[in-house]
Amino acid sequence: DVQMTQSPSYLAASPGESVSISCKASKSISNYLAWYQQKPGEAYKLLIYSGSTLQSGTPSRFSGSGSGTDFTLTIRSLEPEDFGLYYCQQYYEKPHLTFGSGTKLEIK
Amino acid sequence: EVQLVESGGGLVQPGRSLKLSCAASGFTFSNYYMAWVRQAPKKGLEWVATISTSGSRTYYPDSVKGRFTISRDNAKSSLYLQMNSLKSEDTATYYCARHVGGTIAAFDYWGQGVMVTVSS
Numbered sequence: 001d002v003q004m005t006q007s008p009s010y011l012a013a014s015p016g017e018s019v020s021i022s023c024k025a026s027k028s029i030s031n032y033l034a035w036y037q038q039k040p041g042e043a044y045k046l047l048i049y050s051g052s053t054l055q056s057g058t059p060s061r062f063s064g065s066g067s068g069t070d071f072t073l074t075i076r077s078l079e080p081e082d083f084g085l086y087y088c089q090q091y092y093e094k095p096h097l098t099f100g101s102g103t104k105l106e107i108k
Numbered sequence: 109e110v111q112l113v114e115s116g117g118g119l120v121q122p123g124r125s126l127k128l129s130c131a132a133s134g135f136t137f138s139n140y141y142m143a144w145v146r147q148a149p150k151k152g153l154e155w156v157a158t159i160s161t162s163g164s165r166t167y168y169p170d171s172v173k174g175r176f177t178i179s180r181d182n183a184k185s186s187l188y189l190q191m192n193s194l195k196s197e198d199t200a201t202y203y204c205a206r207h208v209g210g211t212i213a214a215f216d217y218w219g220q221g222v223m224v225t226v227s228s
Contacts, residue, residue, distance in 0.1 A: 001169075034214035043112075044218040049208060055216065087153055094212040095167035099153040 002026055002093045006100030014108040015078050021103045023071040023088035031067045032092035039084040047086075048073065075105075083107040110134040110217045112204045117222035120194055130187040130204030130219060137185035138162075141207035143215065144178060144189045146200035156202070157189060158212055167212070172198075194226045 003026035013019045023033065031051035038044045046055045048064040051071060061076045075082055088100040116128040128144070144156040157178035158167045166178050177190040187204055201223050205215035 032213075036215075043220050044203065044205075044215070046208075046214055046216045049214045049216075089153070089214060091213050095155075095158050096169060097155040097158075097212070099155070101152045 001096050002029060002090050002098050004088055004090055004098050004100040006088055006103055008103060009101065010104050010106070012106040012108050013078055015080055017078050018074065018076045019078060019105065020075075021073045021086055021088075021105075023066075023073070023100050025069045025071075025090055025092075028068045029090045029092035032090055033064070033066070033071050034089045034091065035062075035064055035073045036087045036089065037082075037084050038087075039081075044087075078107065080107050110206070112206065112217055112219035114202065114204050114219045114222035117202065117224045119225045119227065121228050122195060122226055124194055125190070125192045126194060126224060127191070128189040128202055128204075128222060128224070130189075132185045132187065132204075132206075135206075137180075138182040139210055141210065141212055142178075142180060142187045143205045143207060144187075145203045145205050145215070145218075146198075147203070147221075148197070148200040151200075154200075158207065159187070161210065191224070194224075196226050198224065199226045200224060 201221040
């Protein structure tokens with residue numbers, strides 16, 4: 001299975017700041033990567049797929065980049081509602097889908 | 109509005125069985141691959157099973173293969189997960205999720221999840 005290494009596991013930032021989350025695949029996955037957000041009491045939400053394509057409804061302050069093995073989720077001008085858990089997921093090696101270990105984003 | 113609502117979770121003893129259900133609404137259920145994903149307490153996400161649109165093809169990771177069975181009833185817009193020979197390591201919140209675009213890919217909608225606890 002493709003192993004996904006996500007970092008950092010915890011991140012704290014103030015509103016208005018920019019943050020980045022890294023996701024590294026154990027082998028090339030082209031751009032078959034998605035990013036998800038979960039807020040307490042809410043369902044997981046797809047933010048980005050194909051590495052950089054924003055899902056409908058995802059605010060433009062979110063962006064995804066990368067291909068091959070290295071990917072980054074960037075949130076510019078953090079809003080208070082951006083706190084929560086973030087996960088990356090590869091879907092290159094179907095059907096054996098794998099996720100990163102998650103990043104908890106706390107708003108200072 | 110797309111909705112996925114899981115049910116059937118609870119406390120079960122090791123070695124016993126449990127069946128989860130997921131009621132889907134707000135979209136043409138038969139057009140989409142569907143899946144179950146789980147999250148153990150304080151752990152990350154783990155894909156558990158995927159089923160094709162017709163139900164003719166199913167996929168599992170080694171961790172549950174031979175013990176879990178995913179199925180669907182397109183007439184009822186429902187997804188199921190039959191879990192047999194349950195182990196303590198199966199304790200998790202189980203999410204029903206829809207694959208994007210009618211194939212195995214990312215998940216564009218998730219349910220709120222249902223808790224399964226395997227303990228004596």
